Amino acid sequence: MPEHDPGFRHATIPALTLGREVVLPRAAEAMVWSGVGLPLDAVAVPGVLLGRGDVLVEVELTTVCGSDVHTALGHRPADRPLVLGHEQVGHIVAVAEQSYASNGMPLRVGQRVVWSVTVSCGTCQRCRRGVPQKCLQLAKYGHERMRRGWELSGGFATHVQVRAGTAVVVVDEQVPATVLAPASCATATVVAALGAASALVPLAGATVLVTGAGMLGLTACAMATDAGALVVVSDPDAARRQLALAFGAAAVADPGAPTESPTGVASVLTALLQAGAAEPTVALELSGARSAVQCVLDLIGVGGVVVLVGSVSPGEAVPLDPESIVRRLVTVRGVHNYTPDDLAQAVTYLSGAWHRHPFSALVGAIFDLSQADAALLKAATACHPRVGLSPQPPATLG
Structure with a gap:
């Protein structure tokens, strides 16, 4: 691992830009996953060729998402080798020509940023329809096979090459990295889910059922509560139900309780x-559990909207009673990934909400980059919704 000045900030490791080629004083390093059961390999990347619109970011903190764990365990298909990680925050150390933030402002060296999980072309039929997260040429950080020209394609690294077509949002230096890193996946996805719901049912005054009290569920609880909703959170884990109360839940429920139980x-x-x-x-299904999907479909009220988010892996089919859906005027929507505007809203929300809700407490242990295997193991078994991975000394994290 490269050594870092204990007083690290972006200026400590300057990058020399020769045209669009970036030569680092010390090689960047990525932890590469090669298959189920194999340890991650450290791969040095001494230089990066930036394309027009690209930026090179030095990672401050990456948080380990559940999808990283599922990939490493072989629960979801993935090309390999690849660099995992798509929730991160860092500082720009090199900029190519015509590099812009999602709000249209030019990007510059030294800015602290987060970026979307997806890279979109901006011109295909889907991008023009307003669903760039499903671009026909889509690429995703932490999900793509490592290849020449884009070796630094995931957050399990000292640096990430953020490609043109990625939504980049400049963030405040004062907001903790533990709060900001999940914005690139969990927080922005919740913004998209609540947006899908509130387009049909106003959140203010609504009763919102949230199934799953992981990172997404707790974030959804806080956001919906702040929007004026009364939120009920369901999760089989007692500790997470208790945590939901700290994020504003009006009540919590145990989906595993007997039918007659008052906690059901x-x-x-x-x-x-x-x-x-x-x-x-409004019901947000964020766990992916078949029983939870059935629960929200059964319990949503007349004129309600069910937003399915957690079902991102193959699973057993859920019975659907079309007559019940029709007579109750129920809308069912699916949300996967998010738009650039959703990411910008996520950052805006977190910049104020971390003072009101204990978002910084949702990231447990922070591992050194060289301990990526241990971080994945901890993420699979931890009581905290997230663990962190950082090439920086812990004392330097914002």
């Missing part, structure tokens, strides 16, 4: 109705 989801919603609350008209 239906019983909790019934008790709130009897106390004067509205029936649930």
